[in-house]
Amino acid sequence: MRREPTDLTAALATKFAGLALAHVTREYPHKLDHVLLDERDVKTPRELHPVFFGSFDWHSCVHGYWLLATLLRRFPTLAEAAAIQALFDSQLTTEKIAREVEYLEPLARRTFERPYGWAWALMLGAELARHKTPAAEKWRSVVSPLMDTLVERYRAFLPKATYPVRVGTHFNSAFGVALAIEYAVTTGDEDFRRLLSDKAVEWYDNDRDCQAWEPGGDDFLSSALVEAECMRRALPPDAFREWISGFLPRLGKREPATLFEPASVSDRSDGKIVHLDGLNLSRAWCWRALAKTWPENDDRQRVANQAAQTHLDASLPQVSGDYMGEHWLATFALLALSA
Numbered sequence: 653m654r655r656e657p658t659d660l661t662a663a664l665a666t667k668f669a670g671l672a673l674a675h676v677t678r679e680y681p682h683k684l685d686h687v688l689l690d691e692r693d694v695k696t697p698r699e700l701h702p703v704f705f706g707s708f709d710w711h712s713c714v715h716g717y718w719l720l721a722t723l724l725r726r727f728p729t730l731a732e733a734a735a736i737q738a739l740f741d742s743q744l745t746t747e748k749i750a751r752e753v754e755y756l757e758p759l760a761r762r763t764f765e766r767p768y769g770w771a772w773a774l775m776l777g778a779e780l781a782r783h784k785t786p787a788a789e790k791w792r793s794v795v796s797p798l799m800d801t802l803v804e805r806y807r808a809f810l811p812k813a814t815y816p817v818r819v820g821t822h823f824n825s826a827f828g829v830a831l832a833i834e835y836a837v838t839t840g841d842e843d844f845r846r847l848l849s850d851k852a853v854e855w856y857d858n859d860r861d862c863q864a865w866e867p868g869g870d871d872f873l874s875s876a877l878v879e880a881e882c883m884r885r886a887l888p889p890d891a892f893r894e895w896i897s898g899f900l901p902r903l904g905k906r907e908p909a910t911l912f913e914p915a916s917v918s919d920r921s922d923g924k925i926v927h928l929d930g931l932n933l934s935r936a937w938c939w940r941a942l943a944k945t946w947p948e949n950d951d952r953q954r955v956a957n958q959a960a961q962t963h964l965d966a967s968l969p970q971v972s973g974d975y976m977g978e979h980w981l982a983t984f985a986l987l988a989l990s991a
Contacts (some may be wrong), residue, residue, distance in 0.1 A: 655831035657940075657957065658964050660989040662730070665723045668982040668991050669732040671972055673739065675979045676706040676716040683709045700755060702748040711769035711822070712980040714776060717743075719983045721779040722990070725788075734938070737787060739777045741959075744791045753797050756805075766809065767828025770802045774835035781838050799835075803844055806832060810847060815974035818857040818879070820871030820931065825855065826882035827873050835887045860898045864908040867915045872930030872984070876911060877938035884942060893945060904952050914966035924979040933984035936960045940991035964988060 662935070682705075684698045697705040707713035720736045765773075777799040780792040782896075807957060816825035829848050835844035850907060856879055864876040884892050896903075906912045914935075915928040939960035946953040971981040 657692070657815045658968065660726070660986070661791040662988070664985075665727045665730055666732065667972070668719060668986055669723050669730060669736065671978060672716045672719050672844065673732060673735055675975075676713055676739070677743075678706045678979075681708060681975075685710060685764060687758075687759055687764070689760060695896055699889065702751050703743050704752065708975070708979045711765055711772055712983075714769060715772040718772060718776040719986050721783070721962050722986060723786075725779065725783050727834055729966055732860055735969060740787070740791050744794045746794055748796055753801050753881070756801055762804060762805070767825060768822035770805060771831035772916060773798060773802055778835040778838040785984070789925040793860065799860075800851050802842070803835075803863070807847065810851045818875045819874045820866060820868055820875050821927070824873050824875060824878060826852070826875075826879040830882040830885050833882075842871070849886035852882050856883055857895065858885040861901060862908070864911050866910060867928060867931055868923040869929045871915075872927035874911065874931060874935045875936055876908075877942070881938045881941050884945060896942070896945065904955055906959075908957060912962070914963050917967075917970070920965070920970065920977055921974045923944050926974070926981075929967040929970045929977055929981055930984050932963040933981065933988050935969075935990035936963040937984070939963065941987060960988070960991075 679697050682699060684700070688694065693700075701710060701713075704710050704713040704717075705818070707716045716741075720739070723730060724733055724736045730736075755761065777792070777795055780788055780795065783789075784793070817823045817986065818825070822938070829852050833845055833848045833852075836842070836848060859879065862876045862879075864874075866875055880896055883895055884901075887895060898912075900908075902908075914932045917928045919924055920926045920929070937960075939956045943953045943956035943960065946956075967981070968985055968988075970977060971985050972978050
């Protein structure tokens, strides 16, 4: 029997919002990515990052804010709406964002959170740009110096990025570029969009017959499908359909088979192994987005949508339970359900 696809419901939105509100201001445990310039840099997470000090690490805190901003827009009457607004009013202030930008300034920190954290911060900026309220206009104005800094970081970095990074973790180039393209499109920055798209084409245009050597033991991104989703955003529709026919030529036959089989997660208290739940959710995101490429009478659309649902079924129930997954998995669930 054909299953209806899972949708983002108010009940799920409430669950996700509750999880994020519980961790974006939870300072410990914390995994710092921190270059100490001298002894004065021996500080707590909150002292170093007055906005994004929670959620175990900087990037998870950033996309926790993205999750909350997205839910606030899509479900404005959510029971957690007032708490989200109060959080943003207290945390998204000119002084606190200025200190986040100041942290990035030293040359020794120019690779801080590149590209994963950069891309998620830009996604937060893009989401705030979609809001049509006076409060959101204020938040958007406050975070704009951080957005400008990260756009300039990308502009400086991409011309030097001779090779893409193809791993299934934070350093994946395609994921960072895909999210940054969303920011550029949402904010109408055509020059930035063109820079990102041209780099994606330079990196990936000649890739053919992907063998999909995944998953690795700590992947939370599908290097194959994230590349495809990046190219979907970078190329015009006709050009993308031609490209993906060469990149995944046997997709309609469910090959490579590994892309259609959810990863098994043996220990959700292990911070690396639980990444595999994220892999399942990020695959669901990619499959849902890629399915739109083909018309309804193309069997590849059905295959892609079925694969998305299979991966959602495997890991959507696992977004809460242990903090090693709980501090970030709802973000990837929301990404998938919003595709």
